[in-house]
Amino acid sequence: MRKEFDIPHWFSAKANDLLENILPYDMAMTYQLKGCNFHKGGQIDGCVFCYVDDESNSGNPDKGVYLSVENIVDSFQKMQKGRGTKVIRTTGGEPFLVPEHMLALYRELENRNVKPILAQIDTNLSTGRLIEHLEKEGIVEKNILGKIAEYDPKLLVAFKGTSDESIRQNIQAVCSVEEQTYTLKKIVEAGLDIYPYIYNPDPKTLESFMGKLQETFPNILPRIHIGLLKVYTPTKQRITLLAQKYDVDPVQLIASYESAWKSNYEESCKIMDTLCLKQEGVHYKEIPRVETERVKVKV
Numbered sequence: 625m626r627k628e629f630d631i632p633h634w635f636s637a638k639a640n641d642l643l644e645n646i647l648p649y650d651m652a653m654t655y656q657l658k659g660c661n662f663h664k665g666g667q668i669d670g671c672v673f674c675y676v677d678d679e680s681n682s683g684n685p686d687k688g689v690y691l692s693v694e695n696i697v698d699s700f701q702k703m704q705k706g707r708g709t710k711v712i713r714t715t716g717g718e719p720f721l722v723p724e725h726m727l728a729l730y731r732e733l734e735n736r737n738v739k740p741i742l743a744q745i746d747t748n749l750s751t752g753r754l755i756e757h758l759e760k761e762g763i764v765e766k767n768i769l770g771k772i773a774e775y776d777p778k779l780l781v782a783f784k785g786t787s788d789e790s791i792r793q794n795i796q797a798v799c800s801v802e803e804q805t806y807t808l809k810k811i812v813e814a815g816l817d818i819y820p821y822i823y824n825p826d827p828k829t830l831e832s833f834m835g836k837l838q839e840t841f842p843n844i845l846p847r848i849h850i851g852l853l854k855v856y857t858p859t860k861q862r863i864t865l866l867a868q869k870y871d872v873d874p875v876q877l878i879a880s881y882e883s884a885w886k887s888n889y890e891e892s893c894k895i896m897d898t899l900c901l902k903q904e905g906v907h908y909k910e911i912p913r914v915e916t917e918r919v920k921v922k923v
């Protein structure tokens with residue numbers, strides 16, 4: 625059994641669970657929405673560690689394939705019949721740039737009486753104000769997040785750092801702790817069930833970040849996981865181009881990112897363990913997230 629036991633069966637995983645109980649959640653149909661608001665369309669844009677290649681994340685409509693909601697549900701039905709696929713996962717890019725897509729997808733599944741055991745969405749927690757604007761302009765339905773929540777998808781939500789500075793360094797774009805927290809508040813208030821990650825936290829600011837977050841979401845601590853970063857092929861290509869830009873050795877730059885990510889991860893896991901023991905009386909990750917209560921906004 626893997627130690628980092630969360631994606632893609634992150635929803636069902638329980639300590640000592642039997643593989644046969646877990647496998648259904650591992651049979652996901654995953655599709656990517658092309659384009660992310662942290663990506664400006666160039667070859668080195670977006671999160672440094674993003675595992676999506678720049679071509680797929682650029683948002684360029686000339687590249688890639690257009691799939692309607694009907695096409696996606698057709699594919700899901702085929703996979704359900706042929707392989708027993710049970711989970712449908714929408715990732716990106718950033719799915720909440722087009723929340724109307726999510727609602728249309730779940731309505732289409734409902735209309736055809738197709739029942740995945742689980743629907744998952746990944747989000748970079750940056751589109752709260754955009755969604756408000758789209759609602760105000762009548763581009764999407766009012767209360768669109770609440771309408772999506774009626775289908776109870778499970779959201780993998782990603783904090784991109786623990787301070788404004790660390791977020792900017794990680795995503796190579798503009799966002800802030802306030803923007804991410806604001807978006808999460810909207811998501812949770814709408815009734816959506818969240819499974820948060822922090823990617824490449826800065827151990828120096830992690831504890832104060834958590835304290836601030838708990839002012840809005842008092843029960844969020846047991847749900848937070850620190851994301852483990854790996855150097856995938858697109859990551860390697862991106863860092864190699866960054867090295868060329870700054871005229872440094874690519875091998876050394878990749879190694880220095882890898883070592884910083886590893887040390888931030890290990891240090892942050894220890895900090896989380898101390899916080900969990902102090903506040904919850906259990907070790908970090910001791911209780912599977914599915915067994916913890918839904919994250920709520922402080923009233």
Ligand code: SF4
Binds near residue numbers: 661675676717
């Ligand atoms: S937010 Fe996600 S999809 Fe966008 S660049 Fe970052 S890791 Fe990639």
